[in-house]
Amino acid sequence: MSIDIANEIDFDSQLALNSEATAALFLDARTANAWSDEEITDETLQAIYALTKMGPTAFNGQPLRITWIRSAEARERLVEHMMDGNKAKTLTAPMVAVLSFSTEWHSLMPTTAPHMADMMMPMFEANIESRTTSGSNNAHVQAGYFILAARAAGLAVGPMTGFNPAGVDAEFNADSSHSAFMVINLGKPAGPSTHDRLPRLDFDLATVTL
Ligand SMILES: Cc1cc2nc3c(=O)[nH]c(=O)nc-3n(C[C@H](O)[C@H](O)[C@H](O)COP(=O)(O)O)c2cc1C
Incomplete structure (x- = not known):
């Protein structure tokens, strides 16, 4: 699973979806x-x-x-x-x-x-x-x-x-x-995607907490 791009979040403790659903919708879907x-x-x-x-x-x-x-x-x-x-x-x-x-x-x-x-x-x-x-x-x-x-x-x-x-x-x-x-x-x-996933913006770059 391309978990690295998701910043190694502990999804199991944070998400209501199971890991199969999370992968199909977001993490593995290309x-x-x-x-x-x-x-x-x-x-x-x-x-x-x-x-x-x-x-x-x-x-x-x-x-x-x-x-x-x-x-x-x-x-x-x-x-x-x-x-x-x-x-x-x-x-x-x-x-x-x-x-x-x-x-x-x-x-x-x-x-x-x-x-x-x-x-x-x-x-x-x-x-x-x-x-x-x-x-x-x-x-x-x-x-x-x-x-x-x-x-x-x-x-x-x-x-x-x-x-x-x-x-x-x-x-x-x-x-x-x-x-x-x-x-x-x-x-x-x-078949699998022919190129690596492009980078996604980090939390700190894309968000601010006020
Ligand atoms: C609104 C939108 C428009 C897009 N337009 C094109 C397009 O015209 N041609 C194309 O080859 N890809 C297009 N894409 C594909 C994006 O480049 C691709 O979804 C993005 O790079 C993420 O790729 P990934 O899902 O494999 O990570 C578009 C994607 C979105 C969401």
């Missing part, structure tokens, strides 16, 4: 760039979303929208808009998720936050900048939950922002108010 042929079932996609949606979002707004790209035809259309270095791995991944945020996420507040919909929905309706910022921020938070949910389902992920969002929106979001912000390859990795 970003994948090459894939085995193993298919991902619709039931697994359902399980990934069922976990993702439980993570907290502001106003319980849940702005994340996901387009699953399984077919070869949809994949070709997506890869057109990926940076060159991201094309091959996106073409070969068993599943690809295009993550977008809804710019109209507030319209579901009567369902997602009925106790404050009367007050907050008109405010967000009138303030496009505020609801777009909140939608983008919270969908990015949900992307983090998605990555951990996929790892919990035993998959590796390859998140990418190296693509043309306007092109992906024209291709997949033209009939909606969704805005693409991340593409995530999913699958079982072809």
Whole structure:
């Protein structure tokens, strides 16, 4: 286990998760760039979303929208808009998720936050900048939950922002108010990562206690 990068913390005494789960979610999980042929079932996609949606979002707004790209035809259309270095791995991944945020996420507040919909929905309706910022921020938070949910389902992920969002929106979001912000390859990795993990920032560099 690549425990050195985690600063030799005594996780056994500090964490509620067992060491197998901690390794699968954080310590051993690596970003994948090459894939085995193993298919991902619709039931697994359902399980990934069922976990993702439980993570907290502001106003319980849940702005994340996901387009699953399984077919070869949809994949070709997506890869057109990926940076060159991201094309091959996106073409070969068993599943690809295009993550977008809804710019109209507030319209579901009567369902997602009925106790404050009367007050907050008109405010967000009138303030496009505020609801777009909140939608983008919270969908990015949900992307983090998605990555951990996929790892919990035993998959590796390859998140990418190296693509043309306007092109992906024209291709997949033209009939909606969704805005693409991340593409995530999913699958079982072809083998171990071909490079060492890059350094992570130490506690003292990245945090301050006041
Ligand atoms: C939001 C986000 C965007 C990324 N975009 C790309 C990308 O466009 N192309 C790519 O090859 N890797 C991309 N990566 C992968 C990162 O470089 C990789 O996850 C990071 O170096 C950690 O690698 P590790 O999980 O193996 O430690 C992205 C990762 C994240 C989270």
